[in-house]
Structures are given as C-alpha cells and as structure tokens.
Amino acid sequence: MSKVFLALQDVDEARPIVEAIRKDNPNAEFDHQPAMIRITADQELIIKRETVSNEIGADWDPQDIQLTLISFGGHVDEDDDYFRIFWQD
Amino acid sequence: MHIDIKAKEVKPIRHTYSHIARRFGEDRPATRYQEAVLDLQPVDNFHYRPTWQPDKELYDPTRTAITMEDWYKFLDPRQFYYGNYTMARAAQQASADKNFEFVEKRNLLALVPAAAKETIVDFIVPLRHYEWGANMNNYQICAMGYGASITSAAAMHGSDRLGNAQYITRIALALSDNDPAILDTGLSDWTDKDVWQGLRKVVEDSLVVDDWFELFVAQNLAMDGIVHELFFEHLEQKLNESGAATYSMLTEFIVNWKTEASRWVDSQIAIAVEENAANAALVKGWYKKWFEAAQRAVAPLADAAFDNGSEVMANVTRTLEVRAAKVGAAA
Amino acid sequence: MANRINMRDRYKHMTRLGWETSYQPMEKVFPYDRYEGIKVNDWNEWEDPFRMTMDSYWKYQGEKEKKLYAIMDAFSQSNGHLNISDARYVNALKLFLQGVSPLEYQAHRGFARQGRHFTGEGARVACQMQSLDELRHVQTQVHGMSQYNKFFDGFHEFPWWHDRVWYLSVPKSFFDDANSAGPFEFMVAIGFSFEYVLTNLLFVPFMSGAAYNGDMSTVTFGFSAQSDEARHMTLGLQAMQFMLEQHEDNVPIVQRWIDKWLWRGYKVLSLVSAMMDYMLPESPMSWKEAWEMYFEENGGALFNDLARYGITVPSYAEICAKEKDHLSHQVWGILYNHTAAAAMHTWVPDDAKMNWLSEKYPDTFDKYYRPRFEYWRDQEEAGNRYYSQTLPLVCQTCQIPMGFTEIEDPTLVAYRTTEYSGDKYHFCSDPCMKIFTDEPEKFCQAWMPPQQIFQGNCGGEGLPAVLEHYKFNLGADNMDYAGSPDETNWNKWKGLDGAGDGQVKAS
Numbered sequence: 001m002s003k004v005f006l007a008l009q010d011v012d013e014a015r016p017i018v019e020a021i022r023k024d025n026p027n028a029e030f031d032h033q034p035a036m037i038r039i040t041a042d043q044e045l046i047i048k049r050e051t052v053s054n055e056i057g058a059d060w061d062p063q064d065i066q067l068t069l070i071s072f073g074g075h076v077d078e079d080d081d082y083f084r085i086f087w088q089d
Numbered sequence: 090m091h092i093d094i095k096a097k098e099v100k101p102i103r104h105t106y107s108h109i110a111r112r113f114g115e116d117r118p119a120t121r122y123q124e125a126v127l128d129l130q131p132v133d134n135f136h137y138r139p140t141w142q143p144d145k146e147l148y149d150p151t152r153t154a155i156t157m158e159d160w161y162k163f164l165d166p167r168q169f170y171y172g173n174y175t176m177a178r179a180a181q182q183a184s185a186d187k188n189f190e191f192v193e194k195r196n197l198l199a200l201v202p203a204a205a206k207e208t209i210v211d212f213i214v215p216l217r218h219y220e221w222g223a224n225m226n227n228y229q230i231c232a233m234g235y236g237a238s239i240t241s242a243a244a245m246h247g248s249d250r251l252g253n254a255q256y257i258t259r260i261a262l263a264l265s266d267n268d269p270a271i272l273d274t275g276l277s278d279w280t281d282k283d284v285w286q287g288l289r290k291v292v293e294d295s296l297v298v299d300d301w302f303e304l305f306v307a308q309n310l311a312m313d314g315i316v317h318e319l320f321f322e323h324l325e326q327k328l329n330e331s332g333a334a335t336y337s338m339l340t341e342f343i344v345n346w347k348t349e350a351s352r353w354v355d356s357q358i359a360i361a362v363e364e365n366a367a368n369a370a371l372v373k374g375w376y377k378k379w380f381e382a383a384q385r386a387v388a389p390l391a392d393a394a395f396d397n398g399s400e401v402m403a404n405v406t407r408t409l410e411v412r413a414a415k416v417g418a419a420a
Numbered sequence: 421m422a423n424r425i426n427m428r429d430r431y432k433h434m435t436r437l438g439w440e441t442s443y444q445p446m447e448k449v450f451p452y453d454r455y456e457g458i459k460v461n462d463w464n465e466w467e468d469p470f471r472m473t474m475d476s477y478w479k480y481q482g483e484k485e486k487k488l489y490a491i492m493d494a495f496s497q498s499n500g501h502l503n504i505s506d507a508r509y510v511n512a513l514k515l516f517l518q519g520v521s522p523l524e525y526q527a528h529r530g531f532a533r534q535g536r537h538f539t540g541e542g543a544r545v546a547c548q549m550q551s552l553d554e555l556r557h558v559q560t561q562v563h564g565m566s567q568y569n570k571f572f573d574g575f576h577e578f579p580w581w582h583d584r585v586w587y588l589s590v591p592k593s594f595f596d597d598a599n600s601a602g603p604f605e606f607m608v609a610i611g612f613s614f615e616y617v618l619t620n621l622l623f624v625p626f627m628s629g630a631a632y633n634g635d636m637s638t639v640t641f642g643f644s645a646q647s648d649e650a651r652h653m654t655l656g657l658q659a660m661q662f663m664l665e666q667h668e669d670n671v672p673i674v675q676r677w678i679d680k681w682l683w684r685g686y687k688v689l690s691l692v693s694a695m696m697d698y699m700l701p702e703s704p705m706s707w708k709e710a711w712e713m714y715f716e717e718n719g720g721a722l723f724n725d726l727a728r729y730g731i732t733v734p735s736y737a738e739i740c741a742k743e744k745d746h747l748s749h750q751v752w753g754i755l756y757n758h759t760a761a762a763a764m765h766t767w768v769p770d771d772a773k774m775n776w777l778s779e780k781y782p783d784t785f786d787k788y789y790r791p792r793f794e795y796w797r798d799q800e801e802a803g804n805r806y807y808s809q810t811l812p813l814v815c816q817t818c819q820i821p822m823g824f825t826e827i828e829d830p831t832l833v834a835y836r837t838t839e840y841s842g843d844k845y846h847f848c849s850d851p852c853m854k855i856f857t858d859e860p861e862k863f864c865q866a867w868m869p870p871q872q873i874f875q876g877n878c879g880g881e882g883l884p885a886v887l888e889h890y891k892f893n894l895g896a897d898n899m900d901y902a903g904s905p906d907e908t909n910w911n912k913w914k915g916l917d918g919a920g921d922g923q924v925k926a927s
Contacts, residue, residue, distance in 0.1 A: 102573075103576060106578070124563060131525075131526070134584060135596055136596040137865050138865060139600040147596060171481075176482045179482025179483065182479060217437055224548075232533035237525070241555055244532055262433065269429070269433055272433055276439060290443040
C-alpha cells in the first residue's frame with residue numbers, strides 16, 4: 001500500500017485543518033519539521049469542510065487550503081465539501 | 090530579545106542589482122517594479138533551437154518587425170509586478186463579489202425589463218468568446234514577445250480577459266437563474282448567427298497573426314477600442330437608461346478595468362511609435378488594417394443593438410480615432 | 421430562489437469558452453500540439469486539476485502576496501539578514517538566485533506558450549495560471565533576495581551570469597531543453613518530472629533548512645511559492661495521465677520523456693545536494709534523507725500508481741540509489757576547486773560539519789571524502805588554497821564538469837564518449853549519453869562554456885579575461901569564504917572582529 005502525504009505551513013490557519021485531519025483520518029501520522037507539518041497516511045487523506053468549519057466556528061471553503069498547503073503526494077480530488085489526496089492502487 | 094545595532098555600522102554595500110544600476114547610471118535604490126522586471130528575460134547563449142520554430146532563438150527580437158534599441162523601454166505606467174497586480178485585482182474582485190451578492194440576494198435582476206434582458210443575452214453574453222480570443226492573443230504576446238516588462242504585463246492582461254469572460258458568464262447565469270442553456274445560446278450566436286460572423290472572423294484572423302506587436306495593436310487597440318467602447322460604454326448607457334441599472338453593478342469590474350488597462354495599452358504603442366520612423370509606419374499600417382476590419386465587423390452589431398446604429402458607430406470610431414492619434418497610431 | 425450549481429459545473433461554464441474555428445483552420449490556430457506524435461482523441465476528457473476561477477485566483481494570491489510582502493518589509497526594516505546562523509549560509513541563496521530564479525522566469529514563458537497553444541481549453545487555463553504563478557516566483561525571489569544583495573556579494577549580476585557563467589549552463593540548458601521542446605514534452609519535463617517528482621527536493625528540505633538557519637524571508641517566499649506548487653503538481657500529473665489515457669501509442673513516448681527528464685532534473689538537483697549538505701551551516705536533513713523521502717518513497721508510490729498504464733521506474737533508479745551516498749560530496753568538491761570562476765564562496769567544512777556528514781553518510785564520507793577535505797584544509801593552512809585555473813571538460817548533456825565516479829568504483833571518474841557527424845562528444849554517465857544519442861541533432865547544438873571560452877567568445881583568453889567578461893568583482897564575488905568581504909562584513913556586523921563598535925547584542 002502506498003502512502004499519501006500533505007505538507008502544511010506551520011502557521012495558525014493550518015491548526016484547525018490539522019485538527020480536522022486528526023479527527024477524520026485515524027491512521028494519519030504527523031511529523032513536525034522546521035516551519036512545516038508533514039502528514040502521511042496509507043492510501044488516502046481527507047479534509048472535510050464540515051469538520052474544519054466546526055473547528056473554526058465559521059464556514060471553511062476547501063479552496064482555502066491554497067493558503068497553507070506546501071506540497072502533497074497523491075492524486076487530488078477537490079469538491080464543494082472536501083479536499084482529498086489518494087492513490088488508486 | 091533586545092537588539093542594539095548602531096545603524097551606521099550595518100550599511101548596505103550596494104543599493105540595487107548591478108544590471109539596474111547600469112540602467113540608472115548610478116547605484117541607487119530601485120523600486121520593486123524595477124527589480125521585478127528589468128533584464129529578467131535571458132538574452133544570450135541559448136542552447137538549442139526551438140523545435141516548434143527552428144528558424145528562431147528561444148527568445149528572439151525578430152518575432153516582430155518593430156525594432157527597439159532597448160526592449161525595456163516598454164514599462165508599465167501602472168508599475169504592475171505580480172504582487173501589486175494580484176492585490177489590486179483582489180480588491181476589485183471583492184467589490185464585484187459584493188455587488189453580485191447584493192443583486193442576487195435581493196433578486197434585483199428580476200426588476201430588469203424584459204427588453205433589456207434580451208439585449209444583454211443578445212449582445213453581451215456572446216462576448217465571452219470575444220474575451221477568450223483576447224485572452225489567447227495576450228498569452229501569445231507573452232509567449233512570443235521580447236523583454237520581460239511587456240510580456241509580463243501581457244500575461245496579466247491575458248488573465249484579466251479570462252476574468253472578463255468569467256464575469257460575463259456570471260452575469261449570464263445570474264440572468265438565467267443558473268440555467269446554462271443561456272451560455273449555449275451565446276455560443277451558437279457567436280458561431281452561427283449572421284450578425285456576429287464579422288466579429289468572429291476578425292477574431293479568428295487575429296489568432297493566426299505571426300507578428301506579436303501587430304497582434305498587440307490589432308487586439309488591444311483596434312479591436313478592443315471598438316468592441317469595448319460600443320458594448321461597455323454605449324450599450325451600457327442604453328441599458329442604464331432602459332431600467333437596467335442593476336446590470337451596471339455587475340459590469341463594474343469590466344468597465345473599470347477598461348479604463349485602467351487602456352493606459353497600459355496606449356503607452357506601449359506610443360513607446361513603439363516614438364522609437365523610430367519604421368516602427369511608426371508599421372504601427373500605423375497595422376492599426377489601419379485592423380481598425381477597418383473591426384469597424385466593418387462591428388457595424389452590423391451596432392445596427393442591431395441600437396436604433397441609431399450608424400450614429401453610435403460614428404461616435405465609437407471617433408473616440409478611438411482620437412485615442413489612436415494621441416499615441417501616434419492614426420495616419 | 422436560484423438553482424444551485426455545483427463547483428464542477430460552475431467551473432466548466434467559467435472555462436469552456438472556446439469554439440471550433442472556421443474562418444481559420446484549427447491547425448493554423450493551434451499549430452504546435454501535433455508534431456510530437458502524441459495522439460489526442462478528445463480534449464473534453466481533460467480533467468481540471470484545481471477548479472480555480474480568476475476571481476478566486478486573485479483573492480487567494482493577493483492574500484498570499486500581502487502576507488509575503490509584509491514579512492519582506494519587516495525583514496529589511498529590521499536587518500533580518502543579521503539573524504541568520506552564519507554568512508556562509510548566504511551562498512545557498514546566491515546559487516538559488518543565479519540558478520533557480522531564472523528558471524522560474526523561463527517557466528513563466530513556457531507555460532504562457534502552452535497556455536496559448538494547447539488545443540484543449542482546460543489545459544490552457546491551467547497552464548496560464550501556472551505561467552502567472554511562475555512570474556510570481558521569480559519576482560518574489562528577486563525581491564526577497566534584494567535585501568541580501570544589498571549586504572552580500574554574489575547576487576548583483578544574476579541575469580547576466582545566468583546567460584554566461586559555466587556552472588549556470590547546467591540549469592539554463594535544462595530549461596532551454598524543455599522550452600525548445602514541443603508542448604507535451606514540456607509538460608512531462610516541467611509539469612510532471614520537475615514539479616511533481618523533483619520540486620519537493622528543491623523547496624521543502626531547502627526551505628525547511630532556511631528556517632533552521634534563521635532566514636525567515638526565504639522560508640516565507642519559499643513556502644508561499646510552494647503553495648502554488650501544489651496546483652502545479654496536480655497539473656503535471658493530470659497532463660501525464662491525459663496523454664496516457666488518450667491513446668496507447670502515447671505510452672512509449674511518455675515513458676521516454678519520463679526517463680529523459682527525471683535524469684535531467686536529477687542532474688540539476690545535484691547542485692541542490694551540495695547546497696543542502698554543505699552550504700547550510702545547520703542542516704535539518706541530509707540530501708540522502710531528502711532523496712529517500714521525496715524520491716524513493718513518494719516517487720515510488722507514484723510509479724506504483726502509474727504502473728496500470730504500463731509506465732515503469734526509469735532503469736537508472738539503481739544508479740541514483742547508489743549515488744545518493746556520493747553526490748553532494750562530489751559536487752562540493754567540483755565547486756571548491758572551481759571557486760575562482762564561480763560567483764559564490766566555498767570552504768572546507770569544519771569539524772562539526774564533517775562529523776555530521778560522517779553520521780549521515782556512514783558508508784562513504786569517512787572512507788572517501790573526509791580524507792580529501794582534510795588534505796585540502798592542510799593545504800589551505802599551509803597557504804596553498806587550490807584554485808583550478810582552467811575550466812574543466814563538461815558533459816555534453818547535463819553540462820556538469822566530469823567529476824562523478826563510476827558506480828562500482830567511487831575513486832574512478834566516469835567518462836563516456838560517442839561520435840556524431842564526425843565530432844566527438846563527452847558525457848558524465850550512461851543516462852546522459854543515452855539522452856544525447858536519442859536526440860543528437862538537438863544536443864550537439866548545446867552552448868558549451870569551456871569550448872566557447874577556447875573559441876574566444878567569453879571575453880578572451882585566460883581566466884582574468886573571462887572573469888572580466890563575467891562581470892565578477894574579483895575577490896568579492898568569487899574565491900574562498902575565508903578572507904572574503906562577506907566574511908569581513910559579517911564579522912564586523914556581528915561584533916566578531918574584536919572591534920566593540922556595531923556589536924549586535926542579543927539578550
């Protein structure tokens with residue numbers, strides 16, 4: 001099984017996203033590196049609009065990921081309600 | 090942490106990059122705009138000929154017939170580099186967004202009289218495709234042009250045109266209650282309806298122009314000078330007068346953009362013309378050719394959109410002729 | 421109340437703006453996307469990677485730029501360059517501005533060309549946004565380093581140097597190669613191989629390294645740029661998949677391009693390996709670790725995914741796997757020897773650094789490289805700092821001086837040669853030679869710095885004439901860090917020169 005990853009800037013806006021990932025992806029691993037957080041998981045990682053919105057107490061648009069995302073490995077699937085990284089195998 | 094620095098001790102050893110200091114003739118601080126564009130494009134010692142155009146270098150001043158002693162004379166009066174460009178557009182789009190929200194929330198378009206709506210559908214919605222042609226032409230200028238100052242501004246201008254096409258799309262969808270059939274009609278009008286064929290032909294002819302500065306004159310001065318003047322000044326006014334003031338809230342971005350962008354367009358043409366007599370002759374020839382073609386192509390649209398079409402057209406061309414004379418493009 | 425419209429449909433309406441031209445033939449309107457032999461049945465099958473319209477593009481990018489320039493302003497107002505770990509670190513930035521930023525510019529123009537010339541509208545819109553992003557990257561880098569340029573040497577002639585100086589032919593020829601190729605090859609070269617597979621190796625560990633060394637300006641523009649990269653990576657992968665799905669005849673063409681471009685990119689990144697392992701005074705991660713994480717692990721996952729199309733990992737992955745223990749040390753050796761003709765400083769790593777390298781490269785550093793560095797240090801101490809006075813033979817493909825060794829014998833420099841049209845050509849490795857023999861008519865055109873110098877095209881004969889042509893400030897832009905104005909100034913600013921005045925006190 002292949003691992004997907006996401007790297008986010010270690011900034012305040014990223015914290016609720018990281019929390020939401022923790023909640024929705026029980027198998028995700030978090031690695032804190034200088035100025036960034038690298039998150040890996042088997043096969044898939046999902047960020048849900050609803051979970052992040054609950055974290056920040058306001059509506060969160062998945063496109064807002066643009067502001068903190070540094071890099072990723074996998075295919076991107078973006079929709080109104082989620083942002084997902086996955087491998088197909 | 091407390092930092093105690095004696096300012097005089099941490100003095101800069103130079104104030105800007107040397108290629109910029111050479112242009113200034115002295116080492117003094119440069120603006121962000123100057124550092125962002127001057128001499129950025131490679132000029133010498135290219136490794137391989139482009140397989141897509143083997144008779145030219147990758148960056149080649151001979152992709153236009155005009156000549157410049159220094160291609161960085163083409164500076165942008167707005168001094169746009171990416172940062173201040175996106176920040177300016179972000180503010181404009183925020184205001185446009187507010188307008189759309191205001192209109193959509195209160196369903197204000199329902200108050201627009203049916204005849205005015207029909208005018209928008211018939212004469213504005215197909216312009217999505219005109220803007221798309223303008224987008225392609227400006228990216229062509231960026232791709233094939235010479236010197237980072239004019240080419241970077243052309244990329245921004247090209248993206249602005251995509252933005253315009255998208256604002257027109259939003260207007261159409263707002264009018265149709267999100268029924269995309271309105272866009273299909275716009276497209277079939279553009280490709281098949283007689284009245285649009287002249288303009289579509291001019292656009293398609295421009296898409297195969299080889300000389301990028303000819304393309305600049307054709308698209309940004311001659312064609313836009315007629316099309317935007319007709320549809321986003323005169324027709325805008327007519328729609329306003331016929332009770333479609335709400336519509337003007339939605340075109341605010343495009344209308345303001347036109348004023349801002351013309352300043353750049355005009356200055357670039359004036360710079361080319363002032364450079365030498367051969368340039369001036371070329372620009373005049375190109376302008377005449379494309380002005381006449383655009384005028385012929387747009388006249389039937391003016392006739393269809395206005396009761397006094399030829400009078401309106403005369404106004405439109407007069408405005409453009411004054412502008413063209415000012416920048417040295419008119420004969 | 422208005423009918424709802426979902427993001428996918430909305431984006432389609434916002435970008436499908438083209439039409440089948442009839443007053444001019446489509447082949448004339450889009451003349452460049454057929455000659456490479458890639459077969460496209462239906463451009464409508466193009467899947468948009470990110471669904472970003474211009475208004476949201478401006479919104480997000482304007483927001484990012486606002487933050488970035490606020491930090492840059494604060495950085496220059498507070499003389500932020502004084503907070504870095506050591507002035508040697510700045511040499512990594514010099515190499516970046518000379519070698520990488522001009523590539524961002526080239527990418528801006530290349531994507532503008534594809535953004536005009538792909539027949540498919542979805543591909544065009546995505547390429548146009550990337551073109552603008554790349555303009556952003558070069559400009560924010562020039563602005564970010566503007567502050568460093570005011571206080572350090574080695575930055576001030578970066579465009580001039582990029583067009584001329586020998587080691588900058590490595591990145592320049594790489595991008596000239598991509599830009600002179602057709603649009604589909606360009607997408608595999610830059611969109612896929614570089615952006616998707618290799619760019620993490622450039623930006624992520626390097627920028628993390630900048631943070632580690634106190635350079636908040638660089639880390640900010642680096643990560644801010646990298647946030648655009650996420651879109652670019654998606655575009656690269658989508659372009660690849662599109663080609664592979666459109667026609668099975670495309671598969672071998674794409675495979676050949678992947679093989680070519682991962683190697684071309686790998687060679688360019690060998691400069692980054694030296695930056696990471698040697699120029700960063702404090703290294704958060706070794707080149708080898710970064711290679712394992714970003715190429716072997718992530719790249720491996722990617723190739724597993726692509727296996728369903730019949731795409732395989734390039735055969736030279738073996739070479740890279742063995743070379744990761746040697747690459748940065750060999751490149752640093754080349755730069756050290758040729759620093760007289762380079763617009764940066766080099767130095768022998770100190771004991772702490774060598775110990776770190778031993779720990780990170782337990783199988784090779786002490787055995788092959790530490791003795792070399794210790795010998796150079798002895799020579800320096802005896803007043804014999806060695807500077808090569810001639811330019812080395814460079815590889816016809818990657819243009820790096822011959823200095824890489826045989827995989828089976830790290831003491832033997834690898835040489836390959838072939839003939840084409842009656843002339844002899846030299847290579848550093850089998851993959852570089854293979855790239856040449858696949859396209860000899862292209863690679864024989866390369867502008868080779870040593871040959872150009874011998875032919876008198878770079879200012880005249882001998883090193884002094886060439887360096888004058890390069891517009892180097894002698895002894896300031898080039899040579900060892902020890903004794904450089906950079907070192908003198910740094911010591912003065914930091915109060916390390918024994919003079920009390922101008923001391924920076926941290927308390």
